[in-house]
């Protein structure tokens with residue numbers, strides 16, 4: 526993250542939230558802009574070069590405070606599945622992440638009018654008779670941004686009062702201590718994505734190590750948070766079965782299976798247009814040299830490989846007495 530320069534939309538320049546975030550970043554230079562898209566959507570920019578000098582854009586979302594959920598993600602059995610985008614782009618850089626194909630640049634947009642998102646969600650809840658499911662950490666990793674703005678804290682606080690709302694905060698961050706001041710509530714699930722060490726090193730280079738993430742899971746459980754483990758996306762590497770079996774041995778030697786709420790599993794998949802764009806942007810990861818099958822514009826492994834992976838992993842989880850498995 527290149528914190529020397531921050532872009533700020535002129536309409537929020539004097540807001541208290543802006544001042545608080547600026548105090549934390551302490552940039553040497555501020556560039557005032559009309560709208561975050563001027564920077565985020567710059568054309569003719571080199572994505573990977575910009576990632577090295579990833580900048581922060583402070584902005585205000587004017588509309589689209591939530592979206593209907595995508596079929597590429599888990600709705601955990603809820604009929605009313607939504608997600609919102611409190612920030613765009615991520616401080617991490619997972620090779621398999623669709624964000625590289627979604628925006629022209631990797632610059633991080635933080636929307637500081639979080640309370641407008643919360644107000645819009647209140648209205649949405651009123652429109653439904655039954656519970657709605659809202660994924661918060663979408664198009665970003667929200668917990669990793671908590672030191673800039675207390676998004677997770679404000680939403681958990683909101684969820685305490687809105688029992689018709691089920692929130693999921695998915696993360697690879699280990700910064701769970703940032704939530705020490707907030708009381709856990711049953712309708713918020715912290716979903717920790719874990720990957721085997723070799724996968725983490727090769728495909729998730731900027732993320733915390735597996736041991737740090739396991740440690741974060743343990744802390745979250747001890748604090749009383751409802752926790753889900755996500756093994757998603759699983760990558761089809763040679764020796765897949767041995768790597769994932771050793772990984773589950775390690776994870777569940779440290780995390781009691783009965784202390785987690787559920788597990789979510791899925792294999793690598795991506796919108797084919799994003800995949801093409803990522804290849805064009807020059808990502809040299811072997812992930813982008815694999816021949817995927819494309820169905821309904823989604824690139825993923827062949828049915829046969831996908832079945833093998835999901836079956837193997839489901840069996841391994843069941844052997845460890847984990848039966849609440851969400852499969853994607």
Ligand code: SF4
Pocket residue numbers: 615616617618619621622623624664665666697
């Ligand atoms: S942590 Fe999630 S959002 Fe961030 S780069 Fe990795 S996959 Fe993408």
